[in-house]
Amino acid sequence: MKLQMKIRSMFSNPNCLLSQRNRHQLLVTLLVNIATFCHGLGAGWISPVMRDLQTENSPLPFEVYVNEISWIGSIVGIGSVVGNLLAGLLQDRIGRKLVMYGIAIPYTSFWLLIYFAQSVEYLYVGRFLAGMTGGSSYVVLPTFISEIADANIRGRLGSMILLSVNAGVLTGYVVSTNVAYFTAPMYIILLPICYFICNFFFPETPNHLIKKNKFLEAERSFRFYKNIQKDDQHSMSEFEDLKAQLIKEQDLRGKSLTYQDFINRPAFKAYASAFVLLMSNQFSGSFCVTTYVADIFTASHTTLDVNMCTIIIGVMQIVGNYVTTLLCDKYGRRILMLVSTSGASLCLAAFGIYTYFAQLYDLTSVGWLPLFILSLYVFLCNIGLVGCLFVVLVEVFPNKIRTAAVSTFVVILSFTVFLTLKMFPICVALWGISVTVWCCSGFSLAGFLYFLLFLEETKGKSLLA
Template sequence: MTFKWRLSAVFANPNCLLGRRNRHQLLVTLLLNIATFFHGLGVGWMSPVMRELQTDESPLEFPVLVSQVSWIGSLVGIGSVMGNLIAGLLMDRIGRKMVLFFIAIPYTTFWFLVYFVQSVEFLYIGRLMAGVTGGACYVVLPTFISEIADTNVRGRLGSIILLSVNTGVLAGYIVSTNVGYYTSPPFIIALPVFYFICNIFIPETPHHLVRKGKYEAAKRSFMFYKNIRREEVKAEDEFEELKYLLIKEQTEKAKSFDYRDFITKPAFKAYASAAVLLISNQFSASFCVTTYLADVFAASHTTLDLGTCTIVIGVLQIVGNYVTTLLCDKYGRRILMLTSTLGAALCLTAFGTFTYFAKVIDLSAFGWLPLLILSCFVLLCNIGLVGCLFVVLVELFPAKIRSVGVSTFVVILSSTVFLTLKIFPICMAVWGISATMLGCSGITFCCFLYFCFFLEETNGKSLLEAYTCPISLSQFICEVYIQIFGYKMLMRLFQRPNCLLNRRNRYQLLTTLLINVISISHGIGIGWLSPTLRKLQSNSPVGFEVKSEFEISWVGSMLGMGSVTGNILIGCLLGRLGSKRCLLLIAIPHSCLWILVYFAQSVEYLYVGRLLAGICGGGMYIVHPIFLSEIADANIRGTFSAMVMLSVNVGVLVGYIMGTHLPYYSIPFMVLILPVCYLVSVLLFIKESPMHLIRIGKYSAAERSFRYYKNIKDSDNIHHQNRAMEEFEIMKIALSKGDPLQDAITFKDFCTRPALKAYGPALVLMIANQFSGLFTMVNYMSDIFANSGSTMDPDTCSIIIGAVQILGTYVTTLLCDICGRKLLMLVSTAGVAISLATFGCFTKYAETHDVGEYSWVPLLLMSMDIFLGNIGLVGCFFVSLVEMFPVKIRAKATSMAIVVCSSFVFVMLNIFPICMKQWGISATMWSCAGVTALSFLYFTFFMKETKEKSMLDD
């Protein structure tokens, strides 16, 4: 009796799938997912078969090449697009049930073509038909299940779709491994026939019937799916409410369904989250690994049996999806997505690292590791990225555009399926499995960061609601931190004005990070040249070599000439177009750089590419400091400005690594992703600075921009809003007062006492920044180490220096607003002078003595030089330069100063390799040390501290 009572209590729980109300919903879900099971069976069956078709043991009478395999794999994506479109067009016209009947037909055709195959074209058409079935399933099944399921079980029933697919994938792996090619089709065809018969007994969804005006049929369908056996007042009321809401929705849709419904704030939020969701689902390689699993294991250096590994992965796919069904409605979609993306990124990184080292080191003792890593990857992918995909996709969109939105994004998903399946085997062949997996890891980690900040929780959301407020990352962290460490400590940290995660500073931080995507990309272009230039001098990977000192110096120095051009161009346009448009412009020449690098036929291509890279950098070094100084609070302005050089140095390190370890022609495609992401980010998330909007008289837009960057909400308390608006009015009065004078800036304005005081420190700052050799050495780092007397690998040393650069600039972000600019400048110039002088002495001594025992000394000295240079001369350069000039001439004076600095860049990049050739590395380093020592003396006596100086003061 006790057991029976407990069992009854379990079944009475509304969340139990076997509860009375949920039984028919579960039964219908299982019957419908026979279709997803046999679709998965076809996907899994092809993985070992495709590998077998490329060998001498092929069961077919014709050969199948690698290029044909990629088409066999990817045509399921094109078919999926067709299935999405067909199902999307027919679903509302003929009903969900009729579309469910239709999807069995192309799948049956697939197996007939497999059995009667005469050429590879039969397989092409068959995979296309299989894709039509899959694409239609992924449109109609999530919609059907969401319309029949209760809110509290919708997530689990929806996740059964991918659970069934993965069960089919496992069955496909087993069947293709153990059953002959021509034996499988006759047995598998029984599945779509059985599915077709089951569909006869499944009622249409009540949602569709109400929309068609068939209210009696809708009521019967509702009673069936809720398992109501007799008239119940509560059930009657529930149906009438559903009927009322659907009729109301349909009436509003008929009256006012136009483009404006697609440009609401909830809609835009849904687009962004859905796009990232699709990118993470496909470009994490989750589906590609499933499709080409046998090939992946073959390339992974595993010592285990490939067939066994494939079956183990298939089992774990099912386990992962089953875990989703258990956790999806209990813990929510968001936490599963975060766990899934982060775990997948880490597993892909581990897999790529293992396969990279397995090429050069005997790791046969760890031959089990690829299976372990991929098992973790597949398990983690399936508990979120795969298992929750369709549930989250349906729930993201507002009710009014849900049908169109979901259909559109499922079509896009199918297109990306085709794209990834087509390029994945090619990438493995051209780049190697390590680079392919590491690339997928990077994309997945970026998606994890997006989900952290922007993905809303949709658990428990009614499908008739338009929008649910997201749970922000900061709230989530607060809750966890409060439980573990206590409330007061966290609040004190976040309430500090200098904390970048302080409520007022968050959007300023987000904007800074987004605009510095182009800084990273620019840094990659700088760092990439150093190891690549050495490759181009001998055994060039392209059709020409760069041998003469003349060509080397011009390849390096064209960056400086381009920088001057970019300074002048953006300096002229900044006041006219505004910061946002200038931020968009600088991405164009940078993209052209990588296109020219890829299609280079002679050294002149590199000249033009470096010139365009310089235009991007020159424009960036004008617009970034001014834009950040106009949106950032005074107490954190230095930190944000230092992030520009921090981002550049991160890019330089990445460029060193890519230039050293990746093929020449692979790099441009990978780097081009960054300017594209940057363009999208600036367009969608960056607002014009309030100062510029005030200058051009757009006061309402300026106020909105000010409120955005200071994170002032209408729901904030009145005192907080009034205080912020007083700050805005002070800015408005100060800038409006100065505006009549802006057009009348004369030569006299450049001869005022504050202006003359600024010229000296600014000029010395630019001389120290460039003639200390800090930037020049970054460009020629591999050549410097090759001539330093060190026996260490020059490219490895360059990578270490890249990491030290990042550390130095990061220290600047921590100390710039605490210790002030002047102290960091003094420490930096003194340290650089000493390091360079010592480096010159070592290389001079190495010319006549054996220093093999001390080959680490050049790396140590250069690390000290770069680290100390970056904590002041580089890291504080732009923030100090902007703050030195009086407010009236600040924009023009800063622009002219950066033009002069860019000219110095050109001169140094041009003469540095010549000086090393003519004078030797020792004399060159001593010269740079002397310039830096004199700059130290000047800063000691004449440089003023500008920490916390208002941008409205002289």
């Protein structure tokens, strides 16, 4: 009896993701994140495969050289830029749902090109299309989730984007090391098809429908996502408030949105925070480690099996992101960003010291240390810099310029993805792994200092403010 009362009490808690009001929001968030899982799976799968393509055991009928590997790794960033721009231009015009349908097409094409590859150009085009899927997802999904989620669970639902990406990365690591090159695509291609079908089971966001003056559809959408009946007067008053605020905002935007809205003090403060957030995220090496993890472990002189190390790193990414979903709405975004940047900086400095001395001395007795340091680094990165990235990016901007600003900064993020993925193997070749990770450590430390002094907490912030 007591157990039943506790369960009933837990489900009646408005902060519980499985409560009656929140469960549709959670379910839809899980369904749309099949797309980000797919994107992560492709990114994780390619990392060990790139190492194999450079050996005589390559599964492909053509040779792949170091310079081509750097393009295979980095061209995903260019695809992301194109995906960002397309999603940013279309999501307010044709709706979030139609853009989300389109995400499945380039990803399906990616695996077809992987399977039928006859030259390195097939891999270039495939990675470009995979980047389009990721870039589109990173624009439309944070917007979609923020518009269907209640403020008290928005952080947890938003952080699931990166959680599902990292779950996909881990799956990709496991698949690439245990499943033959030509077997994997035949099964993985079913995932984007499932994602496409799942999109039929839930409506467009009420926010977008209100902006298109489709008020009856917007009301049905609101009731679906809040899981309420039409006779729930309190909840329906929320819909009327939302409707009034969005109509007022749209009228103001249509009449008075000028360049001055983009050059005032709150806007500049938001630009600075968003810029530092993106630079810290990318130049701390978080995505480079995911992409080149097998090569990094090889360069670290570890005595452990590289494939095993790669899978453990994938696990730590998921653990870090899961911790974010638990702590983001409870303790806030700022503290997680501070812990993440300071911890990442220390771990990278330690990893650089280890690899420096590993070239001079025999450190086989502590050959496990690179795995420990990188695992801790990945965990700390994912509790803030990665896990809270899109949550903070959406919340930091004033409502009036949010759509344009977020879209712009996601494009900048994609450019930096391309830049860092292209530069990282070149820097390792020129400077060595130690100096390269020390530079990344410096960027993380700079991010920590900025967040400590200037970043404001956005937990519970209304997106209409």
